[in-house]
């Protein structure tokens with residue numbers, strides 16, 4: 097049974113309330129300290145554009161659990177599909193006795209991802225696991241070992257993906273040694289790279305790759321078409337295409353990490369489409385299954401089929417409940433017109449943020465696409481990052497019942513990732529609260 101929640105912000109106690117504080121005390125005694133939380137609030141239910149906490153407060157969700165519940169929390173089709181599947185069977189392991197829904201998800205990925213070439217997919221549990229497998233596939237295909245990732249990149253927290261992730265604190269510090277054969281290239285970051293255009297920024301990156309790695313040694317270039325944790329950095333037009341073309345010319349596998357930007361989030365099914373780029377391999381997770389753990393690598397059949405039989409897999413990869421959720425999520429995106437909805441959300445958010453920037457010269461940059469929009473916060477009249485104010489704004493919004501996340505290499509980016517199921521009214525109310533938080537901080 098789906099919990100129907102009133103779609104309105106409602107504060108009954110202070111944030112956090114007494115029951116959340118009690119649970120937070122239990123967390124401190126039972127959960128490893130390394131697992132932090134953005135807000136000290138425990139959840140009881142969530143749907144549409146709201147999250148209800150254990151004290152009965154109803155919060156506006158501008159985070160979607162980090163771009164996961166794009167179709168909304170406990171979206172009705174997902175709830176039905178998961179309920180039906182969980183009653184039929186919960187697990188067999190696809191590598192032991194397979195089931196149809198796994199194949200159907202791979203068919204859907206072939207249909208939805210950019211390019212009309214012959215494609216294959218493999219399913220996993222997390223974004224990091226899928227990134228690791230994309231690298232395995234690229235290495236098996238090219239018989240080369242080097243991997244290039246970019247400044248500000250985030251690809252996960254496993255050993256290989258930590259090596260690929262750029263930022264030390266909190267993701268890597270103290271956790272080395274890291275996987276070898278991972279190299280870093282400069283990203284196109286229009287706000288901070290002196291206005292380099294896309295092709296020039298690509299030339300700068302390709303020169304580093306050519307001189308420091310060499311195409312003959314390079315299996316794959318891995319890039320987020322819009323960077324997530326690194327600060328919602330949208331590369332200058334032409335950057336991605338120039339890198340992808342160079343990869344094609346040099347037999348290097350071009351891997352798009354669309355874990356955060358995929359599945360309608362940026363007002364296209366995948367963010368690569370904005371730049372007309374067709375990746376060789378595309379990595380998806382987060383928004384793919386309405387909150388169930390699922391990830392995928394999808395790509396050119398001849399690359400995907402390079403690893404030997406038994407070389408890819410995992411006990412839970414493509415779990416039947418997660419696959420049922422993914423099929424229901426995809427149906428929801430398509431039937432409910434959520435790509436158009438993401439575009440409408442973009443207009444609302446951009447209009448409000450630009451109005452805010454007109455009176456606040458500490459907003460250095462507003463960027464992003466669809467329902468993936470961020471504000472970079474700086475000191476007045478400079479481009480010096482202001483992580484303290486960024487944190488203060490986020491905490492003020494939290495206390496007022498709005499879930500908002502920060503990100504960025506310099507910790508000075510507020511990011512908005514509302515579920516596409518949020519109403520205009522609720523979105524505006526969330527942005528009102530954010531505007532008040534900017535004024536107060």
Ligand SMILES: *Cc1c(COP(=O)(O)O)cnc(C)c1O
Pocket residue numbers: 221222223224225227250251252253320324325353354355356357381382
């Ligand atoms: C979140 C994220 C990952 C890692 O996904 P997990 O499911 O947390 O392992 C990888 N790449 C990008 C771009 C992400 O945003």
